Amino acid sequence: MSRLDATLALVATDSVSGNESALAGVVERSLRANPHLEVERIGDNVIARTTGFHSTRLLVAGHLDTVPGDPTLATLEADRLTGRGARDMTGSLAGILELASKQAPRSGEVTWVFYAREEIARAQSGLLEIGELRPDLLQADAAVLAEPTGGVVEAGCQGSLRVEVELHGLRAHTARPFTGLNALHRLGELLSRVASYEPREVVLDGVTYTEQLQAVGGEGGVAANVVPDYARCLLNHRVAPDRSRDQAESWLVDFLGEVLDDGDRVNVLDWAPSSPPALSNERLNALGALTRSPARGKVGWTDVATFRELGIAATNFGAGDPLLAHRSDEFITADELDQFATVLDEWLA
Amino acid sequence: MSRLDATLALVATDSVSGNESALAGVVERSLRANPHLEVERIGDNVIARTTGFHSTRLLVAGHLDTVPGDPTLATLEADRLTGRGARDMTGSLAGILELASKQAPRSGEVTWVFYAREEIARAQSGLLEIGELRPDLLQADAAVLAEPTGGVVEAGCQGSLRVEVELHGLRAHTARPFTGLNALHRLGELLSRVASYEPREVVLDGVTYTEQLQAVGGEGGVAANVVPDYARCLLNHRVAPDRSRDQAESWLVDFLGEVLDDGDRVNVLDWAPSSPPALSNERLNALGALTRSPARGKVGWTDVATFRELGIAATNFGAGDPLLAHRSDEFITADELDQFATVLDEWLA
Numbered sequence: 296m297s298r299l300d301a302t303l304a305l306v307a308t309d310s311v312s313g314n315e316s317a318l319a320g321v322v323e324r325s326l327r328a329n330p331h332l333e334v335e336r337i338g339d340n341v342i343a344r345t346t347g348f349h350s351t352r353l354l355v356a357g358h359l360d361t362v363p364g365d366p367t368l369a370t371l372e373a374d375r376l377t378g379r380g381a382r383d384m385t386g387s388l389a390g391i392l393e394l395a396s397k398q399a400p401r402s403g404e405v406t407w408v409f410y411a412r413e414e415i416a417r418a419q420s421g422l423l424e425i426g427e428l429r430p431d432l433l434q435a436d437a438a439v440l441a442e443p444t445g446g447v448v449e450a451g452c453q454g455s456l457r458v459e460v461e462l463h464g465l466r467a468h469t470a471r472p473f474t475g476l477n478a479l480h481r482l483g484e485l486l487s488r489v490a491s492y493e494p495r496e497v498v499l500d501g502v503t504y505t506e507q508l509q510a511v512g513g514e515g516g517v518a519a520n521v522v523p524d525y526a527r528c529l530l531n532h533r534v535a536p537d538r539s540r541d542q543a544e545s546w547l548v549d550f551l552g553e554v555l556d557d558g559d560r561v562n563v564l565d566w567a568p569s570s571p572p573a574l575s576n577e578r579l580n581a582l583g584a585l586t587r588s589p590a591r592g593k594v595g596w597t598d599v600a601t602f603r604e605l606g607i608a609a610t611n612f613g614a615g616d617p618l619l620a621h622r623s624d625e626f627i628t629a630d631e632l633d634q635f636a637t638v639l640d641e642w643l644a
Numbered sequence: 645m646s647r648l649d650a651t652l653a654l655v656a657t658d659s660v661s662g663n664e665s666a667l668a669g670v671v672e673r674s675l676r677a678n679p680h681l682e683v684e685r686i687g688d689n690v691i692a693r694t695t696g697f698h699s700t701r702l703l704v705a706g707h708l709d710t711v712p713g714d715p716t717l718a719t720l721e722a723d724r725l726t727g728r729g730a731r732d733m734t735g736s737l738a739g740i741l742e743l744a745s746k747q748a749p750r751s752g753e754v755t756w757v758f759y760a761r762e763e764i765a766r767a768q769s770g771l772l773e774i775g776e777l778r779p780d781l782l783q784a785d786a787a788v789l790a791e792p793t794g795g796v797v798e799a800g801c802q803g804s805l806r807v808e809v810e811l812h813g814l815r816a817h818t819a820r821p822f823t824g825l826n827a828l829h830r831l832g833e834l835l836s837r838v839a840s841y842e843p844r845e846v847v848l849d850g851v852t853y854t855e856q857l858q859a860v861g862g863e864g865g866v867a868a869n870v871v872p873d874y875a876r877c878l879l880n881h882r883v884a885p886d887r888s889r890d891q892a893e894s895w896l897v898d899f900l901g902e903v904l905d906d907g908d909r910v911n912v913l914d915w916a917p918s919s920p921p922a923l924s925n926e927r928l929n930a931l932g933a934l935t936r937s938p939a940r941g942k943v944g945w946t947d948v949a950t951f952r953e954l955g956i957a958a959t960n961f962g963a964g965d966p967l968l969a970h971r972s973d974e975f976i977t978a979d980e981l982d983q984f985a986t987v988l989d990e991w992l993a
Contacts, residue, residue, distance in 0.1 A: 453819065457868050469858045469880040470802065470944035474967065479859035479877070483835025490829035509818045509871055510828035516861030519806050519880060519914070523860060528828070531818040531868060565868070595819035618823060 298632040299376045301389040306369045306378040310385075312360040313419075315339040315411040319359055322392060322409050331398050332407075335432060339411035340421040342432045343395055344404065351403030353578065353643060354435035354607070355395075356422070356598070357388045357442075358413030362621050374629040383620035386627035387441035387613040390636040394643065401643045406435055413598065417567060422601050430605065437578040438602045438609035439639065443620050446634045448583040448590040449611040450502050450572030452597045454534035456543050457511075457565040459527055460485060460551065463558045467522040478526040479515045484554045486510055489530060492550070497535040500574035504535035504592040508547075529564070533594060536569040570600040576608035578642075585638045586612070612639070647981040648725045650738040655718045655727040659734075661709040662768075664688040664760040668708055671741060671758050680747050681756075684781060688760035689770040691781045692744055693753065700752030702927065702992060703784035703956070704744075705771070705947070706737045706791075707762030711970050723978040732969035735976035736790035736962040739985040743992065750992050755784055762947065766916060771950050779954065786927040787951045787958035788988065792969050795983045797932040797939040798960040799851050799921030801946045803883035805892050806860075806914040808876055809834060809900065812907045816871040824871040828864045831875040833903045835859055838879060841899070846884040849923035853884035853941040857896075878913070882943060885918040919949040925957035927991075934987045935961070961988070 296304075310318035319339040326334045332343040339359065364379025371377075376386070388409065395407040411421030426433055442449075462482055467475025492508040508530065515526030534543040540563075548561050555561070574580050574590060583590040593599070593611050602609035614635035615627050645653075659667035668688040675683045681692040688708065713728025720726075725735070737758065744756040760770030775782055791798075811831055816824025841857040857879060864875030883892040889912075897910050904910070923929050923939060932939040942948070942960050951958035963984035964976050 455818075455869070468944065468970075469804075469856060469860060470882050471967065472856050472858050477839070477858055479862050480835055480839035482862065483832050483837075483839050483859070486829055486832025487836050488832075490826070490832050507818060507821055509821050509826055510832070510864075511818060511868055511870060511872060512865030513828050513831065513875070514863040514865075515859075516863075516878060519860055519878070520804070521860060522858055526862070529865060529868070533819050595817065618820065621817075 297629065298389055298393065298636065299371060299629050301393065302376050302381060302386045302627060302632065303369060303371050305385045305389055306376065306381055307366050309366045310359050310361055310380070311363050312412050312415040315359040319409065319411065322359070325392055326395060329396050332395065337425055337428055338421065340425050341409040342425065343407040345401070347404055349403040352406060352435045353403050354406040354408060354433065354438040355391055355639065356408035356410065356438060356440050357384050357391055359409050359411050360414050361385065362414050375626050377624060377626040379625060381627040382443050382615035382625050384441055384443060384613055386615060386632050387635055390614065390632055390639065391441060394636060394640055399644065405643060406432065422598050426601070426605060433605055433607065435607050437576055438607050439582065439612050440597055440599050440609055441613035442597050442611045443613045443615040443617045444611045445616040446614060446631060447586050447588040449593040450500065450574050450590050451536050451570045452593040452595065452599050453504055453506065453536065454540065454543065454569030455567040455596045456532040456534055456540065456547065456563065458530050458547065459562045459564055460530060461560040461562070462526045463556070464522070464524040466517065466524040469520045469522055472522045475522040475524070477522045479523050482513060482515055482526040482528060485528060485551065486513065488551060488554045495535070497537050499537060500572040502572050502574065502590050502592040505594055506535050507533040534569055536571040540566045567596045568600045568604065570603040573608040573610060579608055579610045582610065582612060582642045585641050646978065647738055647742065647985065648720060648978050650742065651725050651730060651735045651976065651981065652718060652720050654734045654738055655725065655730055656715050658715045659708050659710055659729070660712050661761050661764040664708040668758065668760065671708070674741055675744060678745050681744065686774055686777055687770065689774050690758040691774065692756040694750070696753055698752045701755060701784045702752050703755040703757060703782065703787040704740055704988065705757035705759065705787060705789050706733050706740055708737070708758050708760050709763050710734065711763050724975050726973060726975040728974060730976040731792050731964035731974050733790055733792060733962055735964060735981050736984055739963065739981055739988065740790060743985060743989055748993065754992060755781065771947050775950070775954055782954055782956065784956050786925055787956050788931065788961050789946055789948050789958055790962035791946050791960045792962045792964040792966045793960050794965040795963060795980060796935050796937040798942040799849065799923050799939050800885050800919045801942040801944065801948050801960070802853055802855065802885065803889065803892065803918030804916040804945045805881040805883055805889065805896065805912065807879050807896065808911045808913055809879060810909040810911070811875045812905070813871070813873040815866065815873040818869045818871055821871045826871045827875040828872050831862060831864055831877060834877060834900065835862065837900060837903045844884070846886050848886060849921040851921050851923065851939050851941040854943055855884050856882040883918055885920040889915045916945045917949045917953065919952040922957040922959060928957055928959045931959065931961060931991045934990050
């Protein structure tokens with residue numbers, strides 16, 4: 296069976312976040328067929344490990360879930376599979392499953408992790424669930440997370456800070472607005488300030504991180520003839536790994552400062568931690584060399600930050616350009632899957 | 645009974661919009677006690693007319709309803725009544741009721757109109773209800789609408805145009821916003837453009853109208869990590885009587901033009917028509933002279949526009965500063981009521 300055929304078999308099983316049970320079953324059965332693996336199922340997560348006598352342990356992880364889509368729409372052409380999750384990240388899962396089942400000489404023990412609920416709120420993550428219930432299963436000297444990276448190492452990940460900004464004004468009749476202060480007009484200033492943001496770039500371990508600041512929500516208004524006295528907006532700030540949450544928040548408050556007044560508020564809603572590139576880790580650096588392409592910094596958030604919290608050096612490496620993930624025409628090619636599986640196999644050898 | 649006492653009696657009867665029945669009953673009974681008046685009740689509207697042999701007919705109108713408030717909170721001090729509606733416009737109603745009941749020589753026949761539901765959507769207006777069912781009762785050579793004007797003539801009224809502006813963008817991941825176009829950032833530009841608006845002033849019949857443009861609503865946003873592809877905002881444009889709806893709309897589209905793209909839309913939601921000052925009407929001009937203060941242009945919308953649609957020259961003249969209407973501490977003073985009743989009595993004589 297070709298890697299695209301194997302991917303199709305997985306893509307055809309619906310596994311939208313929260314509904315990974317069937318796919319976890321498929322993966323579990325496939326892994327249990329291998330006597331060299333010790334398999335555990337924790338909820339809808341499946342973990343398989345070799346348990347030989349190497350002192351080193353490598354970990355390869357991928358999430359089972361996809362964003363919503365119709366699995367029956369998957370189509371296979373000669374060298375390309377189109378379908379929900381093909382790129383993020385069922386194609387890479389098929390490759391991982393193949394390598395896990397292969398009984399080959401490895402340079403260390405290997406742990407294979409298939410986890411649930413990555414595409415939704417982090418608190419529901421299957422990886423956190425394993426980390427809570429069986430942290431021992433996640434111990435490793437280096438980890439690869441097979442998020443789509445276009446077949447190159449995308450090191451670390453940026454943090455994600457989500458804040459609400461509340462702006463105040465003074466109510467008035469719209470025929471006499473000079474007796475009030477329009478909070479929506481103030482929101483205009485704030486949004487223009489955000490739009491004027493120039494991304495900061497940081498180089499760490501030789502890879503570049505590009506920060507971002509975007510408005511992701513906004514609202515205000517009282518009635519058709521009333522100058523509104525309140526408006527709010529939601530911002531998402533992508534933060535390079537050299538800044539902590541506090542540093543990012545303090546930079547943001549400072550950046551917005553010129554359009555904020557006394558009484559306005561900046562409320563942090565959410566922080567997803569960043570992870571530095573970890574390319575000083577010899578094994579992760581070696582993975583980069585095997586790809587024959589320069590490593591990049593991961594600008595999105597991924598579970599390498601979760602591995603970092605567990606004290607494990609991790610990086611992103613998976614099949615397919617991440618820019619094409621989550622789209623209705625999401626696809627993966629045979630070449631992309633072959634390159635991914637070949638490099639990963641070499642790395643483990 | 646002093647005019648403040650009379651006002652208190654009316655203020656104490658709850659008459660929030662849609663609930664004017666009790667107050668209409670009080671007014672109707674009071675008017676029916678006068679043999680010189682012919683009284684009609686149409687729904688919660690009450691109309692009283694003298695039916696002598698003058699060839700001229702003057703009309704005085706006021707609305708029975710108030711914005712929401714607690715009528716039991718009304719308090720009377722020596723020369724000031726505080727309470728919901730005292731200024732807008734129960735105080736003036738008490739004055740009108742007093743003059744209607746007075747059998748005095750008049751320079752023309754007089755029609756007294758007490759109508760329901762002015763403070764809510766225009767389609768529900770009691771004045772429109774009378775105009776539909778009994779337009780004959782509203783015929784007059786000149787009309788005074790007793791909305792609060794601070795005891796001076798506030799001539800005509802401005803139109804009110806309400807539009808929705810829809811802005812488009814392109815969805816993207818917030819870690820890679822350069823692959824999309826943020827519709828909220830575009831909303832910032834639009835709101836800043838609106839905030840930069842410099843009011844246009846127009847002088848008609850010697851009075852000045854000041855136009856306004858205000859954002860009264862806005863919203864946008866898809867998800868916490870998505871560059872939004874859509875945002876909308878609601879604008880309220882107050883339009884001087886020299887511009888039609890079409891002219892106002894075309895000016896607005898032009899004003900916003902520099903921040904609009906192909907595919908954006910400006911949708912007119914609502915238009916309340918304006919009314920020119922009508923101070924060339926000899927009787928309305930005479931009313932201005934009696935106030936001993938220069939007339940002003942009415943910047944808000946009032947039912948003088950409804951009278952204009954009926955072909956009747958009308959103006960605003962009532963007790964109390966309109967800037968203090970609709971506030972929780974709304975009040976009227978004895979002096980304000982006396983000035984109003986005296987001037988109106990002189991005008992009718």
